Structure formats: structure tokens, C-alpha cells
Amino acid sequence: MKRRDVIKSLTLLPVAGAAFEKQSFSAAPGIEDKPMPDLHRNAFVMDGHTHVMSRELIFKTDIGQRYPDGTVDLPRAKEGGLDAMFFSVYTPENYYPGRFEMKNTFRVVNLALEQIKKNNAVIELALTASDIERINKKGKMAAFLDLEGGYDLHGDLDLLRALYKLGLRSMQLTAHSTTNAFIDACNDVYTWGGINAHGKAVIKEMNDLGMVINVAHASNNAILQSVAASRHPVIYSHGGFHKIVDHPRCISDEAAKAIASKGGVIGVHFGSLFNNPKYWAWQKPNNPVRVQPDPQPKTPRILASQVTTQTIEDVDKEFARELPFTFNGTIPDEYWMHVDQLAKVIDYGVKLVGEDHIALGSDLDGGPELPREIKDISDFPQITIAMQKLGYTDQRIKKILGLNWLRVIRQVTEGK
Numbered sequence: 001m002k003r004r005d006v007i008k009s010l011t012l013l014p015v016a017g018a019a020f021e022k023q024s025f026s027a028a029p030g031i032e033d034k035p036m037p038d039l040h041r042n043a044f045v046m047d048g049h050t051h052v053m054s055r056e057l058i059f060k061t062d063i064g065q066r067y068p069d070g071t072v073d074l075p076r077a078k079e080g081g082l083d084a085m086f087f088s089v090y091t092p093e094n095y096y097p098g099r100f101e102m103k104n105t106f107r108v109v110n111l112a113l114e115q116i117k118k119n120n121a122v123i124e125l126a127l128t129a130s131d132i133e134r135i136n137k138k139g140k141m142a143a144f145l146d147l148e149g150g151y152d153l154h155g156d157l158d159l160l161r162a163l164y165k166l167g168l169r170s171m172q173l174t175a176h177s178t179t180n181a182f183i184d185a186c187n188d189v190y191t192w193g194g195i196n197a198h199g200k201a202v203i204k205e206m207n208d209l210g211m212v213i214n215v216a217h218a219s220n221n222a223i224l225q226s227v228a229a230s231r232h233p234v235i236y237s238h239g240g241f242h243k244i245v246d247h248p249r250c251i252s253d254e255a256a257k258a259i260a261s262k263g264g265v266i267g268v269h270f271g272s273l274f275n276n277p278k279y280w281a282w283q284k285p286n287n288p289v290r291v292q293p294d295p296q297p298k299t300p301r302i303l304a305s306q307v308t309t310q311t312i313e314d315v316d317k318e319f320a321r322e323l324p325f326t327f328n329g330t331i332p333d334e335y336w337m338h339v340d341q342l343a344k345v346i347d348y349g350v351k352l353v354g355e356d357h358i359a360l361g362s363d364l365d366g367g368p369e370l371p372r373e374i375k376d377i378s379d380f381p382q383i384t385i386a387m388q389k390l391g392y393t394d395q396r397i398k399k400i401l402g403l404n405w406l407r408v409i410r411q412v413t414e415g416k
Contacts, residue, residue, distance in 0.1 A: 036081060039394055040384040044136070046084040046402035048267035048361035049146070049216070049238035050077075050377070051325060053089045053108045055365075056115060058320045064119035070324035071376035072365040074122050077141060080380035083402065084132050084142040086170060086237060086361075087112055091149030093178055094319045100312045101175070102159060105151045109166050116143050125167055129410035144409065146214065146237070150175030155182045155202050161209070169413060170212035172237070173202065173226065177217055177249075183226070184219040186248045194221035200229045207231045210413045215259070216267075216361075223255040232412045233263035235405075238361030240274030241348055250274050253352060260353035263411065265404045267361020268346050271327075271368025275345045276337040279369065325367040339371040343386035346400060355396045359404045 050072055056063055066075045077085065089108040095101045116125050126132045126142040135142040145168045152159045153175055163171075173195075174180065179188040182199035192199065203226060206213050213234040215223045227234055236259055240250040256266055272279040349358040362368070364377050373382045387397045410416050 034079065034378065034381070035385060036381040037384050037388065039388070039397060040081050040381045040401070043081075043384075043398045044083050044402040044406060045081050045380065046086075046132075046359075046405045047082060047364070047377075047380070048086050048235070048265070048359050048405055049088050049148075049269075049363050049366070050085040051090055051148075051363065051365035052085075052087050053112050053115070054319075054325070055323050057108055057111050058316055058323060062118065063115050064122060067324075070326055070365050071370070073377075074119055074141070076376050076378040078122065079378040080376075082141055082377065082380060083136050084126065084144060084405075086146040086405075087116075087143040088146045088148050088237075088366075090366075091147070091151070091176070092319065093149075093176060094315050095312070096150065096153065096175065096178065098308045098310050098312065098315065099153075100315060101150045102152050103312060105147065105149065105163070106166075109145065109147070109163060109168055112143070112145060113167060127167060127169055128413040129406050130414065132406060132409070144169055146170035146172070146212070148172045148176060148214075148216075150178070150180055153180045155180065155198055157201065157205050160202065160205055164209045164211060168211070169409075170214055170235075170237075171206065172214040172216055173199070173222075174217045184222045185217050186219045186222075187217070190219055190221075192222075194219065194225040195229065199226070203229045210415070212409065212412050217249065220252050220255050223251070224258050227255075227258045227262055227264070230262070233265070233408050234259060235265050235267065235408060237267045238269045238363045238366075239267070240269055240271075240345060241352070244345060244348060245274055245277055245280045247274055247280060256349070256353050256357075260357035263357075263408070265357050265359050265408050266349055266353065267359045267405075268342070268349060269368060270342065270360075270362040270364065270370055270374065272331070272335070272337045272371075273369060275342055276335065279331070279335040279337065282332075282335045325365055327367055327369045329369075331369060337369075337371045339373040339382045339386045340389065342371050343383070343390055346383075346387065347390055350396070350400075355399050356404060356407075358400055359402070360400065 064074045067073045089112050091101050091104045095104045123141040123143055124135045126144050132142040173183045174185040177185050177187040179185045179191050183195045184190045184192050213230055214237050215226050215234050216237045236251055242250040242252045
């Protein structure tokens, strides 16, 4: 199942680290034509959802090298002024029928650790907010490991603990866009009415370990119940707002307010599909979405008995045809979003839940139809420029650029 097909079918707290200033990152030599406001250059900048390791796993490439395609590599991330990223490793639906999701998850997490070590001159692994600050003071980027996709469709807590010991510090509860054995995905069959007893056990274990709980891709009820079950703030790493675009992947005002009320953060996705009503209206007739609560619970389709003769190598070959996850289609001018429109979506979120609870979750290299002004991660300063045009204060922009993510990570991983 192709990723784009899955997507389409488918109280204010003090800001910890507010005085943080970037130590030495700036635009790299030779890209002076790319604008970077001093505010962006000096602020702490963190992306809440950046896809990594899929192409490195399949094509044996190195994220430290500049790619001729895609939207993310370390050279371009540095040019974009990034100080930290949720290094989102991905286990897609391709690996579920053969029950290869556990093997793939450990492969991509291990590879992420190897790639970070290989590129140690540029990036280091961070387990806490204090780690992020320490790494930035050395002039390096920080990688905060986040899992998108089912680490185990049944939610084995021992496997979760093993991933934590490897360095995983954030995890999306749903199996990407698929309902698993403990939580409903927004694009799939609603089986549990939100989360079940084991879902609460997973959340408790993540709270006890000090892992960030990510409710992106979850159903509305699942988000509300996850927030209620968690002792710590939870995040919604990447998406739009349902009041702007009624795609099922977009968060309701109710759920956004619930996340904010517990100190959590909503990351604004960069794609037109979730942020541009005109684009969604243009796409919708060709991409019907059926997401209605079922009157009777059903067995999650991915957990049903399935027969497959595929090996994991067969799945890798199938998956390779989808890479890199970048939108390569043509968007007519009337449907192509400008970055100023994306800034207005950010503003909607700020007005809804406050400036302490909105951040950026680009989904770069995850397939979004980017605004005209953003071709890859090196264009991250365009977001700052757009927020400046809205008249946002420097402090508000700094919160949205990264301090809100840093505060949540500190609260969850350090208990502060």
C-alpha cells in the first residue's frame, strides 16, 4: 500500500529554555541567496516530524550526504537552520501482513543510531531536553528518536522497553494509519471506541519510562482518551485542523484543546492536503474517505488471519518503488498553497489553544505537497518570514519554532 494512498484514504505552562540561543548554526557558505532572518538564525529550531532512515535502509545511502532529490539530508537541514529534529523512523503498512513490523522497527532504529554515529561531526543522539541543549552548544544538531508505525501490532511492553533502551524516546501509538490491537486510527476501522485497556497499559508504560506519547493519526476519541489516561503532556506531531480542512487526519478543535489543557503541543504539517481547503476540495472527489464509527466493533483488519508468502526482502523491493516519499505531481496555481497560507493555519492554532501549544511538524520526506516557497528542509526560514509578516513577536515565533517542543520533551524525559 503506497503511503500517499494511505494518507488520502484516510493551561499555559512556563516555557523551559526560553533563554536558549543558538550557538553556531548559520546558513552554510554558498547559499547566501536563501533568506534567513537573524531571528531564525539565533532561535532554537526543531521540527516535530522529519522522516529519516527509509531510503537509507533500502538504498544503503548516507543521510550525511546531499541528495539530489527528496527533501531531507543533514547538509540541507543545517542550511535551514535546524537545531534539532524528531528523527521519525517509519515502519509502514507494507510490513504488517507478514508480521515483519517488529523486525523492520528494530532495523530502522538501529540504522538511525548507526547513521547518527557515522555523522557525529554534525549530529548527536539526544535522550532529554538537556541533551539537546548540550549538543547544540557544541554547534551540532540533535536527533530525538520518534517511531511512526507499529513497533508491534499487539503492543508488547517488553519490546517497548527494549526500544527505549536503544534510545527511542517518542512513539506514535497507532500503527501508522492502521488500527492496531489497542488504539483506533482515524483512517481505519474503529474497533475500540478509542483505546482499550491495553492501550492504557502502553500509555502508563511510556509515562513510567519517560517517553513522549504521540497521538498523530489517532481517532478523535482515541486522542481524547489518551490525553486523559496520560500523566504527562502528549503531542500531536503533524497534521492540520479539521475546521480548516475536513480530512480525517486533521485534528478537531475539541482534541486540540484537550492536548493543550494538559500542556501538550500540536505540530502543524506543511502539506496542502491538510491545510488548503481549495486543494482538498480539488482532491476529494478522486479520494473518497470513509471514516465512520462502526456500530459494532470489528477485528482490526491488519490483525486478521492472513496468508503471505512474501519475505521481508520481497517487501523491501516493493517498498523501494515508493521512495523517496516526495510529491512529484503538478498542482495548478489556484490550488497551490503559499507559505503565507500555512502561517495562517499556524495562527488558527495559536488563537485556538495559545502560543505555548503550537509548533512545526513538517512531515518532510513524508510526501506532503509543500508550499511554493519551500522545496526542502533548507527553506525552513520561510516559515519564520511568514510568521513575521503576521506581526508575531519574536518570543512567540521562538516558541513555535522549537521552544514548545523543547519544553514538552523536558517535562516528559526529565520530569521538569
